[in-house]
Amino acid sequence: MPSTLPDGEPAPVDGALPASAIERLGERGFGVYVHVPFCASRCGYCDFNTYTPAELGGPAPMHGYADQVLAEIALARTVLDRPAKVDTVFFGGGTPTMLPPEELGRILHGLDEAFGLAADAEVTTEANPESVTYESLKALRHNGFTRISLGMQSVAPHVLALLDRRHTPGRAAEAAQEARAAGFDHVNLDLIYGTPGESADDFAASLSAAVTAGVDHVSAYSLIVEDGTRLAARVRRGEIARPDDDVAADRYLLADTVLTGAGLDWYEVSNWAKPDGQCRHNLVYWRGGDWWGFGPGAHSHVGGVRWWNVKHPSSYGRRLADGSSPAQARERLGPAERHTEDVMLGLRLSDGLSAASVGPVGLVAELVDEGLLERRDDRVVLTLRGRLLADAVILRLL
Numbered sequence: 001m002p003s004t005l006p007d008g009e010p011a012p013v014d015g016a017l018p019a020s021a022i023e024r025l026g027e028r029g030f031g032v033y034v035h036v037p038f039c040a041s042r043c044g045y046c047d048f049n050t051y052t053p054a055e056l057g058g059p060a061p062m063h064g065y066a067d068q069v070l071a072e073i074a075l076a077r078t079v080l081d082r083p084a085k086v087d088t089v090f091f092g093g094g095t096p097t098m099l100p101p102e103e104l105g106r107i108l109h110g111l112d113e114a115f116g117l118a119a120d121a122e123v124t125t126e127a128n129p130e131s132v133t134y135e136s137l138k139a140l141r142h143n144g145f146t147r148i149s150l151g152m153q154s155v156a157p158h159v160l161a162l163l164d165r166r167h168t169p170g171r172a173a174e175a176a177q178e179a180r181a182a183g184f185d186h187v188n189l190d191l192i193y194g195t196p197g198e199s200a201d202d203f204a205a206s207l208s209a210a211v212t213a214g215v216d217h218v219s220a221y222s223l224i225v226e227d228g229t230r231l232a233a234r235v236r237r238g239e240i241a242r243p244d245d246d247v248a249a250d251r252y253l254l255a256d257t258v259l260t261g262a263g264l265d266w267y268e269v270s271n272w273a274k275p276d277g278q279c280r281h282n283l284v285y286w287r288g289g290d291w292w293g294f295g296p297g298a299h300s301h302v303g304g305v306r307w308w309n310v311k312h313p314s315s316y317g318r319r320l321a322d323g324s325s326p327a328q329a330r331e332r333l334g335p336a337e338r339h340t341e342d343v344m345l346g347l348r349l350s351d352g353l354s355a356a357s358v359g360p361v362g363l364v365a366e367l368v369d370e371g372l373l374e375r376r377d378d379r380v381v382l383t384l385r386g387r388l389l390a391d392a393v394i395l396r397l398l
Helices: 019-023 065-079 101-114 134-142 157-162 171-181 200-212 230-236 245-261 280-286 313-321 335-346 361-369 384-388 390-397
Strands: 030-036 086-093 117-127 147-153 186-193 217-222 265-268 271-273 290-294 299-302 305-309 327-332 373-376 379-382
Touching: 030 280, 065 101, 065 290, 065 313, 086 101, 086 280, 101 117, 101 134, 117 280, 134 171, 147 171, 147 200, 171 186, 171 200, 186 200, 186 245, 200 217, 200 245, 217 245, 245 265, 245 271, 245 384, 280 290, 280 335, 335 390, 361 373, 361 379, 361 390, 379 384, 384 390
Parallel strands: 030 086, 030 290, 086 117, 117 147, 147 186, 186 217
Antiparallel strands: 217 271, 265 271, 290 299, 299 305, 305 327, 373 379
C-alpha cells in the first residue's frame, strides 16, 4: 500500500456504493484487508502508510484503534446490505502485532459478527520477527488466526543494517518455528534480494535459512528504491549504489532453483508455496476479486468500484467519530480497465490466462517464439525468462 494516494472522484459521505456493484459482490471471492499503520521504527526502504509512536505523539492512537476499525466495519455492513461471507482476512501494516492479540481478535470477531467468516476462512497477520513471542503466537492462534507472514528480508547482518531492520539475523527463522509450535499450519517468510552490498552467498544463506525453518510459503522481492524514503536519499547522495537489475535477475534465478528444489513451487512471480500453502487472500487480488480495506489509506474494491481511505490515522478516526465514511475518493472500472487489470495481475500467476483473453494472436505467438510465454492447452503462462521480464511482457500485451 504505497503512501501516495491517487486522485479520483469524490466518495459519498455515507460510503454508499452503486447497486450494480453490490449485486456483483463476491463473484470472484470476497476478502477483507485490515491496515494497522503502526511500526516501532521506520525501515529506510519502506514507503508504506505507517507511523511510529513518536510521529503520532505517543502510543495513545494505538489504544483506541480497534474501536475505530470496528466502526468502519459497522459502516461496511450497512453499505453491503446483502449476505457476503468473508473468505479471507489479511492484517497488514505497518506491524499489526504491535497491537495485542486480543485486540486483533476483537476486530476479527467484529468481522465475523458483521459478515460471517467462511468455515474455512484464511486469516493472516503480518509480523516483524521481534514483535512476536511463542506466547503471543499462541494467543493469535487462539484468537482465530490461521496464517502468519514474517518479515525476514535477510540473514546477513550488514544487509539488515542497510535496510534498517531491527531483528537479529536468526530471529525470523526462530519465530517461524515458534509459529509452527504454536499451531500455525501456514507460515510465510518474506525475503528481499538485490540490496547493495549483498553477495550471492548472503542471499543463498537467507534462502537456506528460510527452507530450513520449515515454512510452507516464501515471498521474495527485489529491492525497490522508492521516492521519498531514506534509502532513496542515500542513493541520491551517492552513499550507496542503486540496486543492479542484472544482479536482481541472478538472485531471482537462485531463489527459483533453491525454493523449487525444496518443494515450494512458484504460483505468482514473487511467491512460492508447498501444496495448499498458497496465500488465498492475495489470490483474491490477483484474480480480480472483491475486498474491503479497513484502516487509514486502505484500498477497497467491490464490483468494479475502487476506493481508498484518508491516509492519516487522526483523519481516519475523526471521520468515523463523525459518523462519516473514511473514504477519500474512488473510481469506477469499465470493461477496458478491468481487462487491463486482469492481464496485469492474472498473467503473473502460474496458471496464466486464457490465450483468447490476453491479446492479439500474432503478438502472443511472437512472445511464445521469443521464449517469454508458453502455451498450456488454451492458456498462456510466463516462462522462467518471462517471469524475469514480466513487466515488459505485460506492457507489450497491453
